[in-house]
Amino acid sequence: MGAGIAQVMALAGHSVICADIDQAALDKGRETIITGRFGLGAAVARGLRSQEEADAALARVSFALGSAALGDRDLVIEAVPERLELKIEVFKELDRICSAGAILASNSSGLPITALAAATSRPQLVLGWHWASPAPVMRLAEIVRTAWTAEETIVVVEDPEDALPLGRDLETPVPEQSGQPRGGLHWSPPLSNICC
Numbered sequence: 001m002g003a004g005i006a007q008v009m010a011l012a013g014h015s016v017i018c019a020d021i022d023q024a025a026l027d028k029g030r031e032t033i034i035t036g037r038f039g040l041g042a043a044v045a046r047g048l049r050s051q052e053e054a055d056a057a058l059a060r061v062s063f064a065l066g067s068a069a070l071g072d073r074d075l076v077i078e079a080v081p082e083r084l085e086l087k088i089e090v091f092k093e094l095d096r097i098c099s100a101g102a103i104l105a106s107n108s109s110g111l112p113i114t115a116l117a118a119a120t121s122r123p124q125l126v127l128g129w130h131w132a133s134p135a136p137v138m139r140l141a142e143i144v145r146t147a148w149t150a151e152e153t154i155v156v157v158e159d160p161e162d163a164l165p166l167g168r169d170l171e172t173p174v175p176e177q178s179g180q181p182r183g184g185l186h187w188s189p190p191l192s193n194i195c196c
C-alpha cells in the first residue's frame with residue numbers, strides 16, 4: 001500500500017521517502033512503482049502520464065531502511081501491518097524522530113486513531129488518512145479526525161489547491177467513531193516532503 005501512496009504523492013510533486021524495516025519490501029515497492037500494474041510505466045503506456053512526468057516522479061522518491069531518514073519530513077503516512085500494538089510503537093518512534101511540527105497520519109483501515117494520537121506528544125497533529133487501494137487508481141481517501149486533531153492539521157492535508165491536480169474528490173472530514181466510517185475524503189497535501 002505504501003508504494004502506491006508514495007507514487008501518488010510523487011506525481012503530485014512531493015519529495016517522498018519510503019521507509020521500511022525490510023530491504024526486500026523496499027525493493028518490491030520500487031518495482032511496484034516502476035513496473036507494477038498501476039505503476040508509472042503503466043500510466044505512461046496508457047497515455048495517462050508522459051515519460052517525463054513519470055521520470056520526474058520517480059526521481060522524487062527515495063527508499064530508506066529503518067526510520068532514521070524520517071527526521072526532516074513534514075508529513076509521515078504510516079502504512080505498517082494492521083496491528084494496533086505495532087502501530088502504537090511506530091507512532092511512539094515517529095514522535096521521537098520527527099520534528100515537532102510534523103503531521104503523523106495512519107493509513108489504518110479500522111484501528112482507533114485516538115490510540116495512535118495518545119502515543120504521541122502531538123495529538124493535535126495526528127489523523128487517519130485511509131487511502132482506497134490501489135492508491136494510484138482510486139480517487140477516494142478518507143480523513144479521520146480525533147477529538148484532538150487540530151483544524152489546522154485538517155486544513156494542511158486537505159488543501160484544495162493541491163488536491164485538484166490529483167483529480168481526487170474532496171469531502172468533509174469525518175469524526176472518528178467506533179470503526180472508521182467511509183465517506184470523508186481527501187487527496188494530497190501541500191507539503192514539500194512526505195514519507196510512506
Ligand SMILES: NC(=O)c1ccc[n+]([C@@H]2O[C@H](COP(=O)([O-])OP(=O)(O)OC[C@H]3O[C@@H](n4cnc5c(N)ncnc54)[C@H](O)[C@@H]3O)[C@@H](O)[C@H]2O)c1
Binds near residue numbers: 020022131
Ligand atoms: N492493502 C490494502 O488494500 C489496504 C487498503 C487500505 C488500507 N490499508 C492499510 O494499510 C496498512 C498496510 O497494509 P498493507 O496491505 O500495505 O500491508 P503489508 O503487510 O503489505 O505492508 C506493510 C509493510 O510494513 C513494513 N513494516 C512492518 N513493520 C514496520 C516498522 N516497524 N517500520 C516500518 N515498516 C514496517 C513491512 O515490512 C511491510 O513491507 C494497514 O494498516 C492496512 O489496513 C491497506
